[in-house]
Amino acid sequence: MTIELAIILIVAALAAGVFVGILLRRKFTEGRLADAQKAASQLIEDAQKDADAIRKEASLEAKDLILQAKTESEQEARDLRRDIQSQEKRLLQKEEHLDRKVSQLDGREEDLGNREKKLEQMQDQLLQREKSVDALVQEQTDTLERISGMSPEEAKQYLMQSMESEARHDAAKMIKQIEEEAREKADKKAKEILSLAIQRYAGDYVAEKTVSVVPLPTDEMKGRIIGREGRNIRAIEAATGIDLIIDDTPEAVIISGFNPVRREVARLSLERLIADGRIHPARIEEVVQKAEQDVDTTIREAGEQATFDVGVHGIHPEIIKLIGRLKYRTSYGQNVLQHSLEVAFLCGIMASELGINVKQAKRAGLLHDIGKAVDHEVEGSHAVIGADLARKYGESPKIVHALAAHHEDEKPETVLAILVQAADALSGARPGARRETLETYVKRLGDLERIGHSFGGVSSCFAIQAGREIRVMVSSDSVTDAQSFVLAKDIAKKIENEMTYPGQIKVNVIRETRATEFAR
Structure with a gap:
């Protein structure tokens, strides 16, 4: 019995403790709820105050924006009025300018009308003059035909032939001049290229001889x-x-x-x-x-x-x-x-x-x-x-x-x-590149002079420049200037056909006329 009583007492004590805890928790919860209500009320009051402040600021900003928009619209209106006024001024000026041009065009039209009348009168006068000129030309043509004894076709043919002859002569002179200029330029350019080539290739040279x-x-x-x-x-x-x-x-x-x-x-x-x-x-x-x-x-x-x-x-x-x-x-x-x-x-x-x-x-x-x-x-x-x-x-x-x-x-x-x-x-x-024996060299000089003397009209002949040039003197009485060019070509051709030589040989034909008189 004691154990059961003890258990009952313990259970009773636990139940009392639980009840007391529930009462205390409810009291604590009610206290916290009251505090929360107070805090919420305070928050609502603060939010209300903030909303009122924001409402006032928004109202002020709206008023500022309205005032600013009104100011800007008034400024735009003033600018638009100024633009309209300036455009109206320009339009007025253009109208005045057009009026002046119209009046000028009217004056010009009147001047053109007067000029057309004058031109018609001048055209009539020209037609009359052309008729008189044609009559005079026909009269002169008849007179020329009677004097020259040639028909118009024959005279035209004669004129064309004379003009063709003159044109051919002028063309020949021009062709000769162009050829001379081209030859001079080509000779100058060729010399430049050759001299450049020689300068750029200045190799040493030692004449060799076959070992025998x-x-x-x-x-x-x-x-x-x-x-x-x-x-x-x-x-x-x-x-x-x-x-x-x-x-x-x-x-x-x-x-x-x-x-x-x-x-x-x-x-x-x-x-x-x-x-x-x-x-x-x-x-x-x-x-x-x-x-x-x-x-x-x-x-x-x-x-x-x-x-x-x-x-x-x-x-x-x-x-x-x-x-x-x-x-x-x-x-x-x-x-x-x-x-x-x-x-x-x-x-x-x-x-x-x-x-x-x-x-x-x-x-x-x-x-x-x-x-x-x-x-x-x-x-x-x-x-x-x-x-x-x-x-x-x-x-x-x-x-x-x-x-x-x-x-x-x-x-x-x-x-x-x-x-x-x-x-x-x-x-x-080029000097030093080739050499030949003394006998061959002397024979070549003699052959050159012999070939030069073999032509008629040659008074004297000299081989110079170590046999690379032959100078031929001709008599001015037997050889003309034109014949001297032909003679130079003939001598060069004969040298090519009859001789063997290194390089090239220059042929110079010299013809001169001397007039001599004595003052006593």
Whole structure:
């Protein structure tokens, strides 16, 4: 019973505690509710006050905006009134201006009417005068026909013929003047281009001479070269195709042959045999074969180096070999390969000044003398031979024509052909480039003077400028001014046909009239 009582008491105590807690919580809640109501009332009052303040500010701002809009509208109205007033003034001024123009037009219309009347009167007068003039012209025509005995058609024909003759004469004078001016300008421009080319390519030049003598250490070596019963010298000549001349010249053997490459092979082989000391037919064949291989290699390398120096590509290998063969070819003491390189550079310089293809010009200049590499084996001019070779190995028609025409074997028809001619003449004609023996030089001077004296009317003839110019004095009684020009051309033509010379020769024909009297 005690336990149950204790439980009942505990439950009762808990129930009392819960009731008390509920009462306290309700009281606390009522207190908080009262505080919340007070706070809400305060917030409502504050919001009401703020709303009243905002309402007042909005009312004031609205009044300011209304006042500002009213001020702006009044200003716009004033500006509009001013614009309307100014437009009205302009309109009034325009109306006044139009009124003045209308009055002026009325006056002009009246003046035009008066002028038309005067023009009609003048037209009538002109018609009457034309009739009188026609009558006078007819009368004069009849008089002229009666005096001259020619009909109007005949007179017209005569007048046209006379006018045509005068026109032809004037045209001939004008053509001559234009030709002279063009020739002067062309000559000046050509000299400028040539001088520029010479200045830009001022290469050193050493005249070369074909090696035809091989020195020997002693005269005893001649016997070893000849060999027993001449078998060694025959073996050398058979292997190289070159003749060896062993004479009384001390310590020297002369090599003779037209093929420059074979001559170089023979020279190289003989020098190696002399240095080696073993000279017999088997050794000779071995050395000659090795020398031929070395010379072929040198030829190919020289050709490749020349194309590289000039800057042209795509050349056929056979043509490159021909270019390299020119290393052992000379013309009047001038190395032909060096000459070809110089012509190529000069062609390129002049082509750049004229605005044409520089690569093509260099190519033509480098190849222009390739015919000289085989001209001792093939008949014909080296220019024609070179053109045939270039055509065979696929060069363009322009290059082929330039090669064929650089010595007038064909008539030059392109600027490129003329350039190659000019560069070839420049390279061969400049001082120191070529040389010839004294006998050949003296003979050439004598031939020049002989050709000059062979024409009638020549009183004296002199070869000057080291044979590059011939000065011909003619008698003024037997040769006229016009005939002197023909004589100069005839002399130049005969020189071209009968002589061989490097570069060009200038022909000067001089005719003068002297009047002499003595004062006593």
